[in-house]
Amino acid sequence: MNHIASPDPAVALRDQARAARIAARALAGSSDAQRLEALLAAARALRGAETAILSANAADLAGSKAKGSFLDRLRLDRARLSAMADGVAAVASLPDPLGRVLAEWDRPNGLRLRRVSVPIGVIGMIYESRPNVGADAGALCLRSGNAVLLRGGSESARTAVEIHAAMVAGLAEAGLPDAAIQIAPTTDRAYVAAMLGASGAIDLIIPRGGKSLVERVQAEARIPVLAHGDALNHSYVHQDADPAMARRLLVNAKMRRTGVCSATETLLIDAACADALLPGIVAELRALGCRCLGDARARAILPDLDPASTEDFHTEWLDSVLSIAVVDGIDAALAHIAAHGSTHTEAIITENADAAARFLNGVDAAVVMWNASTQFCDGGEFGFGAEIGIATGRLHARGPVGLEQLTSYRYEVIGTGQVRP
Amino acid sequence: MNHIASPDPAVALRDQARAARIAARALAGSSDAQRLEALLAAARALRGAETAILSANAADLAGSKAKGSFLDRLRLDRARLSAMADGVAAVASLPDPLGRVLAEWDRPNGLRLRRVSVPIGVIGMIYESRPNVGADAGALCLRSGNAVLLRGGSESARTAVEIHAAMVAGLAEAGLPDAAIQIAPTTDRAYVAAMLGASGAIDLIIPRGGKSLVERVQAEARIPVLAHGDALNHSYVHQDADPAMARRLLVNAKMRRTGVCSATETLLIDAACADALLPGIVAELRALGCRCLGDARARAILPDLDPASTEDFHTEWLDSVLSIAVVDGIDAALAHIAAHGSTHTEAIITENADAAARFLNGVDAAVVMWNASTQFCDGGEFGFGAEIGIATGRLHARGPVGLEQLTSYRYEVIGTGQVRP
Structure with missing residues (x-):
């Protein structure tokens, strides 16, 4: 003994x-x-x-x-x-x-x-x-x-x-x-x-x-x-995103399980496609019980969104809540993530390979994704068979x-x- | 500025x-x-x-x-x-x-x-x-x-x-x-x-x-x-060592530069070959100005060695001083290293590949060597081109x-x- x-x-x-x-x-x-x-x-x-x-x-x-x-x-x-x-x-x-x-x-x-x-x-x-x-x-x-x-x-x-x-x-x-x-x-x-x-x-x-x-x-x-530290993950819908894929990925990334560290907490969406895509994404999330908060530009498109404060964009919800910001392209998305992200998991949704490469190389995170749900950040899903945890530091293992x-x-x-x- | x-x-x-x-x-x-x-x-x-x-x-x-x-x-x-x-x-x-x-x-x-x-x-x-x-x-x-x-x-x-x-x-x-x-x-x-x-x-x-x-x-x-922590490195002369190589390696490992972390601080030598090899090794080291301390078994072979205390075997000399212990084979050498070593650099000198494999697998150190001078523990010698230091921890880099x-x-x-x- x-x-x-x-x-x-x-x-x-x-x-x-x-x-x-x-x-x-x-x-x-x-x-x-x-x-x-x-x-x-x-x-x-x-x-x-x-x-x-x-x-x-x-x-x-x-x-x-x-x-x-x-x-x-x-x-x-x-x-x-x-x-x-x-x-x-x-x-x-x-x-x-x-x-x-x-x-x-x-x-x-x-x-x-x-x-x-x-x-x-x-x-x-x-x-x-x-x-x-x-x-x-x-x-x-x-x-x-x-x-x-x-x-x-x-x-x-x-x-x-x-x-x-x-x-x-x-x-x-x-x-x-x-x-x-x-x-x-x-x-x-x-x-x-x-x-x-x-x-x-x-x-x-x-x-x-x-x-x-x-x-x-x-x-x-x-x-x-x-x-494992904070996991304030973003999914960024680029202007060249496939609309149906964007909706499917967002719904999964936010709502598959809301209490896990791989959940998306903030949606960033390009102004060029926000008018066309945001209403459908929000409607589907709401139908699943998700509360959606938007910045001023998102609320210009969907006036019934709750207003999102700066603090909300710093909040890891771990719940059926999503912060939404409209951005002007990749650089603005990267700047938002640099200011609010936690270097855990960040995703871009786009059909444009150059845009994806710019995003993947420009974002600072342990896991960066292109056209995949952030909920895949998991040892089992990575093929590791089992995991003892997820590390958010930068030394030894990430x-x-x-x-x-x-x-x-x-x-x-x-x-x-x-x-x- | x-x-x-x-x-x-x-x-x-x-x-x-x-x-x-x-x-x-x-x-x-x-x-x-x-x-x-x-x-x-x-x-x-x-x-x-x-x-x-x-x-x-x-x-x-x-x-x-x-x-x-x-x-x-x-x-x-x-x-x-x-x-x-x-x-x-x-x-x-x-x-x-x-x-x-x-x-x-x-x-x-x-x-x-x-x-x-x-x-x-x-x-x-x-x-x-x-x-x-x-x-x-x-x-x-x-x-x-x-x-x-x-x-x-x-x-x-x-x-x-x-x-x-x-x-x-x-x-x-x-x-x-x-x-x-x-x-x-x-x-x-x-x-x-x-x-x-x-x-x-x-x-x-x-x-x-x-x-x-x-x-x-x-x-x-x-x-x-x-x-970089302690560097109490051992060179172990196995009974199947080539005598000329053992002498050459020991002299280099101890005396090439004595103030560096890759220097050998303790010589372990198998009883089976100590009678034959120790006098020659000690004579050459002494000719180069190295003071040699021995345990009781080493002093039975060379009575004029200064006595080595337990503390001496725990001492990183960083100087022209060598502690010497006579051991009975690989397991005894590994036990001595486990008790006194600092998991930095450990070397075996032998012509016997099985013995070398047992030593390399059995010793706990950042760098383990077979038939080479411990003074090769260096980023430049490893081919890294330049080094910012040597790490003795077990995480991220060793x-x-x-x-x-x-x-x-x-x-x-x-x-x-x-x-x-």
């Missing part, structure tokens, strides 16, 4: 991180076959522990003072647990992210150099109520050869313990060390503070949760953080973070006795 | 970082031809400003209370200035690091995805006395499309201002914004503190200097840092940091109207 009886969260973290470093070395030296075996065994263990996990979850739910969507995120049932186990097994179907030769070249002195993917090391995962994060993150870290310290929310603590036990059962079956996947022995926030200060002991922190969690982690961390982004690299230098002059 | 008259270092930094962000966008949209023109013009301007730069440097030297090696690092002469200009021009001869398609694939729904290299954005460079860092870092950041804020040491402030003026002259000649390369308007340490806290305004901090500078930056920074490591990436998603189900 990884449950350390220490009363001091900082001491507990220190001891767990040391054990994780040793486990990370063992994982780095393990075969992919072993890691696959552990994943499949963990998936079986999750299914086998259905009664224990659902009972623990019922106790968590009974003990929670939360309501509504928070409780829904916390709740497991047989179908969700089965999907969780499927998710763990699915990570075993992806290609091995380790040992890939990323580059290889020879030097004039005969040295051969190779850059090869290796695990990052020890990852600290800080999350909130969703119990599946423990299984997903455990599986992705395991496959990529990283040890992980899981610190979930106190509301889902009993569920997290049972899920963790199943993951550890998988490790044991494959002969891999328990300490490769550890769970915080306390919900004391001092443990989180200790994680964030564990320079040299934890290599990377990944927070998953609401804005306040992410902001606290970014403000306090003394070690690298891969985090966009969806899958197995490949959970690796680092080393250089191998192969000589025949060369000395440096 | 970028010299802001503000008395408040935090305000000055804020204003410079804002200007840098705008300049970074302009750089991201510039052509490589423009960036090349700016580099070549800056190299010419450095040569043209010889009198001004050397006078400023003479004033810095006259005003400095430092001595010895510190003064030598600060000193410029015609040859060093010419080499600096050559270095700036040489960055123009490297391949364009931007717009490289790092990966490209299609999804079953017809979406085409591309991962494309882009600039990081705004880089903060904090360095000490060497005036050439301003030119080198300015050139590398410019070529990679990043704006840079340079904050050098107070002892070289006059020199830094003149070098910066030449770099800006290059920018102006190519029609690129001044603010792409800025210099701190004050040597107040509060400016550094403001840089380290400029989350969202500066994307990456690169410290170049002594251990105390790097440690301060790592402890205080709220933004990603690419830094090992020598050249143009390629100064880039981030974005995803381009090209569709034909796909919506997400």
Whole structure:
């Protein structure tokens, strides 16, 4: 068991991180076959522990003072647990992210150099109520050869313990060390503070949760953080857009799911086509329950739009609300995005390849799209198979973070006795 | 001029970082031809400003209370200035690091995805006395499309201002914004503190200097840092090493230059060959002025070795001193390195390919070498053309940091109207 009886969260973290470093070395030296075996065994263990996990979850739910969507995120049932186990097994179907030769070249002195993917090391995962994060993150870290310290929310603590036990059962079956996947022995926030200060002991922190969690982690961390910040995404309808495609993409980008980070929050539309296209787009969005706010030029076309303030154009709605601005061409669209965007996902809709190229090269975002719904910004949709989150920083990884982004690299230098002059 | 008259270092930094962000966008949209023109013009301007730069440097030297090696690092002469200009021009001869398609694939729904290299954005460079860092870092950041804020040491402030003026002259000649390369308007340490806290305004901090500078930056920074930590490198002579090669490599790895981070600090040698090889290696090192310390087993072979304490095996000498331990094979060598190494550069010397593979895969280091001198850990020797430093962290970049490591990436998603189900 990884449950350390220490009363001091900082001491507990220190001891767990040391054990994780040793486990990370063992994982780095393990075969992919072993890691696959552990994943499949963990998936079986999750299914086998259905009664224990659902009972623990019922106790968590009974003990929670939360309501509504928070409780829904916390709740497991047989179908969700089965999907969780499927998710763990699915990570075993992806290609091995380790040992890939990323580059290889020879030097004039005969040295051969190779850059090869290796695990990052020890990852600290800080999350909130969703119990599946423990299984997903455990599986992705395991496959990529990283040890992980899981610190979930106190509301889902009993569920997290049972899920963790199943993951550890998988490790044991494959002969891999328990300490490769550890769970915080306390919900004391001092443990989180200790994680964030564990320079040299934890290599990377990944927070998953609401804005306040992410902001606290970014403000306090003394070690690298891969985090998801704002997602104020724009879809820009260029004057050469196909009208039917523009309408279809906008409706999907805004309304497929409104609470996700890939949703479009602002529509920019060229003045040259706004008269013709805006009424139809707004009518269809409204029919689906979307509230539309417009700037003065949009309201000149559709006077019954609610007025959009400057603040509205800075607002990530995560709801059935869309801000609309009429712009004069690509440069104006780029200027609006530079002023209001969050460098997450930005899309242009046009049949004009030159315009698309100008937009793609001119916009600063982790993901730029041409004639596609912004809702495609997702590790699964990118073909990564699974994602541990989406990163909005500019270092190490941007966009969806899958197995490949959970690796680092080393250089191998192969000589025949060369000395440096 | 970028010299802001503000008395408040935090305000000055804020204003410079804002200007840098705008300049970074302009750089991201510039052509490589423009960036090349700016580099070549800056190299010419450095040569043209010889009198001004050397006078400023003479004033810095006259005003400095430092001595010895510190003064030598600060000193410029015609040859060093010419080499600096050559270095700036040489960055123009490297391949364009931007717009490289790092990966490209299609999804079953017809979406085409591309991962494309882009600039990081705004880089903060904090360095000490060497005036050439301003030119080198300015050139590398410019070529990679990043704006840079340079904050050098107070002892070289006059020199830094003149070098910066030449770099800006290059920018102006190519029609690129001044603010792409800025210099701190004050040597107040509060400016550094403001840089380290400029989350969202500066994307990456690169410290170049002594251990105390790097440690301060790592402890205080709220933004990603690419830094060089310890470099306690080992060369391991395996029992199947070629004796002449082992001697040649050890002498070079330890003594070519002793003050560099690629120097070998500890020799590990298999017991099976230590009797035969150690006396010759030590004799040659001693003839070159190297002091050799040995563990008990090494001293059993060479009783006149100074005794090496546990602390000595944790010491990065950066001097003509070598710690020596006799080990029993690869696993013992790996265990010693895991306990004492700094994950920088580790080398094995052997004719046995299986042994080499076990070592390369089993050691945790940014650079692992087989039959080569550790002194090859260098951006120039790797073929990067130039380096801004060496990174010992595990995120974003490890090992020598050249143009390629100064880039981030974005995803381009090209569709034909796909919506997400």
